[in-house]
Amino acid sequence: MTSDQTKIQAIIDKHHGQKKSLMAILQDIQAEFRYLPQESLRAVAKTLDIPLIDVVGVATFYRAFSLKPRGRHTCTVCQGTACHVRGAPRILDEFEQRLKIKAGETTEDKNFTLETVACLGCCAIGPVVVVDGDYHAHMTVRKVGTILKKYRK
Numbered sequence: 001m002t003s004d005q006t007k008i009q010a011i012i013d014k015h016h017g018q019k020k021s022l023m024a025i026l027q028d029i030q031a032e033f034r035y036l037p038q039e040s041l042r043a044v045a046k047t048l049d050i051p052l053i054d055v056v057g058v059a060t061f062y063r064a065f066s067l068k069p070r071g072r073h074t075c076t077v078c079q080g081t082a083c084h085v086r087g088a089p090r091i092l093d094e095f096e097q098r099l100k101i102k103a104g105e106t107t108e109d110k111n112f113t114l115e116t117v118a119c120l121g122c123c124a125i126g127p128v129v130v131v132d133g134d135y136h137a138h139m140t141v142r143k144v145g146t147i148l149k150k151y152r153k
């Protein structure tokens with residue numbers, strides 16, 4: 001058994017392998033690995049005796065779960081109309097250039113995942129970027145480097 005498989009099994013065992021704990025198990029695996037590795041979905045399905053397609057269904061339904069590896073930090077750049085007219089596309093370009101990834105991707109060193117969102121509901125302070133839950137208001141292209149520096153390991 002690899003160390004990842006051992007960790008996955010320990011999480012499942014912690015919940016006594018109960019079907020009703022499916023969500024809690026997936027949340028714990030997501031917290032441990034920052035995504036749900038395919039092998040974890042198979043292990044959960046097998047141990048809980050739930051069809052794999054049902055486990056995958058839950059994993060893909062909730063936005064809190066990711067089937068792709070994610071970075072330690074998540075940068076979300078709002079691309080809604082209010083932010084868009086105030087320069088959000090240029091801010092996104094700057095993130096993409098500095099991180100050398102496109103929106104929806106994770107850097108090779110697994111430090112950053114870059115995402116976009118249609119509106120964060122705080123248009124008055126746009127353009128807005130959220131990093132790990134911290135809101136950065138009135139964003140500019142020039143602030144991108146400073147923000148990334150703060151979160152680099």
Ligand code: FES
Pocket residue numbers: 078079080081082083084118119120121122123124126127128
């Ligand atoms: S459009 Fe960006 S917060 Fe609403």
